[in-house]
Amino acid sequence: MTKHEALKKYYGYDSFRPGQEELVDALLAGRDALGIMPTGAGKSICYQIPAVLLPGTTLVISPLISLMKDQVASLNQMGIPAAFLNSSLTSGQYGETVAEMKRGAYKILYVAPERLLTEGFLKAVAEISVNFISIDEAHCISQWGQDFRPGYLHILDFIRRLPVRPVIGAFTATATREVREDILALLDMKDPMQMTTGFDRPNLKFTVYNDGNKWRTTEAILKEHEGECGMIYCLTRKTVEEVCMELIRAGYSATRYHAGLSDEERRKNQEDFLYDRARIMVATNAFGMGIDKSNVRYVIHYNMPKNIESYYQEAGRAGRDGLPAECILLYSGQDVVTNQFFIDQMQTPDGMDEEAGAAIREREQERLKKMTAYCLTNQCLREFILGYFGEYGDGYCGNCSNCLTHFDLVDVTETVRNILGFIRACPWRYGMSTITDGLRGKMNARMGKRGLQENPYFGSCQEIPVYQLRQILNHLVLEGYLAVTEDRYPVVRMLQRAEAFTEEDVVQMKMAREEKKSKPAFEKKSYGKNTGSWSREDADPSLFEKLRALRLSIARDEKLPPYIIFSDKTLVHMCILAPVTREEMLQVSGVGELKYEKYGWRFLEEINDWKKSEKDKK
Numbered sequence: 011m012t013k014h015e016a017l018k019k020y021y022g023y024d025s026f027r028p029g030q031e032e033l034v035d036a037l038l039a040g041r042d043a044l045g046i047m048p049t050g051a052g053k054s055i056c057y058q059i060p061a062v063l064l065p066g067t068t069l070v071i072s073p074l075i076s077l078m079k080d081q082v083a084s085l086n087q088m089g090i091p092a093a094f095l096n097s098s099l100t101s102g103q104y105g106e107t108v109a110e111m112k113r114g115a116y117k118i119l120y121v122a123p124e125r126l127l128t129e130g131f132l133k134a135v136a137e138i139s140v141n142f143i144s145i146d147e148a149h150c151i152s153q154w155g156q157d158f159r160p161g162y163l164h165i166l167d168f169i170r171r172l173p174v175r176p177v178i179g180a181f182t183a184t185a186t187r188e189v190r191e192d193i194l195a196l197l198d199m200k201d202p203m204q205m206t207t208g209f210d211r212p213n214l215k216f217t218v219y220n221d222g223n224k225w226r227t228t229e230a231i232l233k234e235h236e237g238e239c240g241m242i243y244c245l246t247r248k249t250v251e252e253v254c255m256e257l258i259r260a261g262y263s264a265t266r267y268h269a270g271l272s273d274e275e276r277r278k279n280q281e282d283f284l285y286d287r288a289r290i291m292v293a294t295n296a297f298g299m300g301i302d303k304s305n306v307r308y309v310i311h312y313n314m315p316k317n318i319e320s321y322y323q324e325a326g327r328a329g330r331d332g333l334p335a336e337c338i339l340l341y342s343g344q345d346v347v348t349n350q351f352f353i354d355q356m357q358t359p360d361g362m363d364e365e366a367g368a369a370i371r372e373r374e375q376e377r378l379k380k381m382t383a384y385c386l387t388n389q390c391l392r393e394f395i396l397g398y399f400g401e402y403g404d405g406y407c408g409n410c411s412n413c414l415t416h417f418d419l420v421d422v423t424e425t426v427r428n429i430l431g432f433i434r435a436c437p438w439r440y441g442m443s444t445i446t447d448g449l450r451g452k453m454n455a456r457m458g459k460r461g462l463q464e465n466p467y468f469g470s471c472q473e474i475p476v477y478q479l480r481q482i483l484n485h486l487v488l489e490g491y492l493a494v495t496e497d498r499y500p501v502v503r504m505l506q507r508a509e510a511f512t513e514e515d516v517v518q519m520k521m522a523r524e525e526k527k528s529k530p531a532f533e534k535k536s537y538g539k540n541t542g543s544w545s546r547e548d549a550d551p552s553l554f555e556k557l558r559a560l561r562l563s564i565a566r567d568e569k570l571p572p573y574i575i576f577s578d579k580t581l582v583h584m585c586i587l588a589p590v591t592r593e594e595m596l597q598v599s600g601v602g603e604l605k606y607e608k609y610g611w612r613f614l615e616e617i618n619d620w621k622k623s624e625k626d627k628k
């Protein structure tokens with residue numbers, strides 16, 4: 011079998027995605043390989059296809075129990091014999107799996123890093139032939155990241171005990187240099203083929219809201235996505251509880267996940283979400299690594315996360331099936347304060363000296379700044395993220411809230427003069443909201459006490475809406491006129507550029523044109539420039555619903571998450587091709603031979619029934 015035949019037969023896909031083929035080729039040729047690909051780009055196939063084609067058993071080292079379980083279920087569905095060994099198995103199941111493994115029954119065996127050096131496992135491995143070891147989420151080996159897993163440090167030790175050194179493949183979505191160097195060194199990779207694929211995910215639409223009403227915005231978004239699955243990330247457990255409670259009160263099908271819940275409840279809630287029993291998952295960042303539910307249509311960040319790596323990883327859990335999905339961030343200044351608080355609380359890890367600990371905190375600080383800049387920028391949001399990872403585009407993606415709102419270049423010199431005048435005349439420093447209130451002439455007891463009314467610029471920007479005033483202030487921060495201190499109570503400070511502001515100076519900035527309300531807030535069409543893909547709108551809704559119902563009933567019978575039967579994307583493709591014969595059905599992306607025998611034929615019947623009933627209608 012060739013790699014292309016395997017791709018078609020088991021996965022039902024016609025071609026490799028960018029980067030996949032090169033990695034597969036390297037591994038098949040016996041060369042180590044490091045794949046750095048964003049979430050959803052398709053790392054699994056890069057090691058699964060070599061695993062299928064190479065002789066012997068492939069070990070996949072993976073940090074997460076939920077991930078292993080899902081991957082193994084998927085592989086078995088496709089007809090690739092696979093199993094996992096981790097702490098979720100009873101000793102009976104463990105023994106059985108090891109016995110099968112010794113028989114050479116599995117092509118792929120997932121194993122937790124902590125198992126590797128156990129006596130039982132070493133003995134069992136000695137009896138089989140291991141030609142290839144793939145390390146998933148390889149960044150867990152690096153102490154630079156927050157996902158560091160001490161167990162990963164045993165991997166090299168384990169490899170050195172094998173009679174023959176296998177080919178090593180390592181995969182991660184983390185692209186920073188330190189992490190990459192750690193992976194290469196700590197796994198002792200030999201002249202590996204290194205492949206970094208584009209981080210762009212054209213089907214994701216990025217939006218930032220900075221309008222001060224998170225709950226109302228959330229409700230509007232949920233209305234747009236009725237009946238679809240989505241996630242809401244919050245910074246703290248408390249916010250998770252509050253948001254989840256509100257959603258349930260408002261009649262939404264929601265569940266929650268954070269480190270404060272019992273293992274049992276976490277497991278249950280996660281399954282409810284994976285099996286579509288709960289449509290909305292409200293969670294802290296404790297949720298998600300290894301969740302590859304493919305039909306997540308939106309990821310809302312109720313709070314700004316701590317850095318862009320985390321944001322892109324979490325937001326990237328939307329639209330893994332390649333269909334349009336939304337990533338929405340609800341920003342407020344308080345989020346910066348909360349994140350800063352977390353950084354201040356960070357302890358220096360054991361075995362690291364204070365200086366190194368301080369360096370880590372400093373780095374976190376820098377990253378937080380970049381994250382904040384993302385929320386305030388007028389630039390294309392996609393461009394901003396890709397630029398952060400070292401990729402540059404042409405500054406306009408057409409699928410983010412900045413590109414989609416039309417920008418006008420506006421002269422704001424007059425307002426800037428008032429703002430700077432106001433700040434200069436203040437007896438001491440204030441935060442953003444006091445300054446905006448003062449400029450707008452908003453009176454309250456607090457104002458009176460601080461004597462702000464005497465400020466000659468009090469009320470000088472009365473006509474300008476708060477959000478615009480905010481944008482101008484943010485622009486002044488980004489442009490280096492003003493700085494916001496990073497204390498518990500951040501205050502605004504004037505920088506040299508503002509002090510030196512003269513009568514001749516002009517400030518222009520891009521401001522979103524006032525939107526006419528007739529336009530829908532969220533446009534679903536026209537995503538990205540070159541996805542070369544189809545979208546949900548291309549499917550007949552009545553057929554899609556029929557197929558989705560069939561999938562759900564099969565999923566219930568088989569006790570599997572629906573997306574493991576077929577992804578949304580596959581269902582959409584079925585609707586578009588509306589196949590009549592087996593051969594046609596096998597043309598559908600995501601329908602491999604075994605899956606056809608198992609389920610595909612039932613979908614074929616459903617499509618034919620639907621066609622008949624459509625004809626009868628006419």
Ligand code: ADP
Pocket residue numbers: 023024025026027030047048049050051052053054055302304330331577599
């Ligand atoms: P990652 O591990 O990189 O986050 P996955 O391996 O889970 O991503 O793949 C994401 C999705 O893309 C899965 O649904 C997978 O089946 C699909 N996929 C991967 N490679 C291809 C391909 N060559 N053609 C079509 N779909 C693919």
Ligand code: ZN
Pocket residue numbers: 389390391392393405406407408409410411412413414
């Ligand atoms: Zn854009």
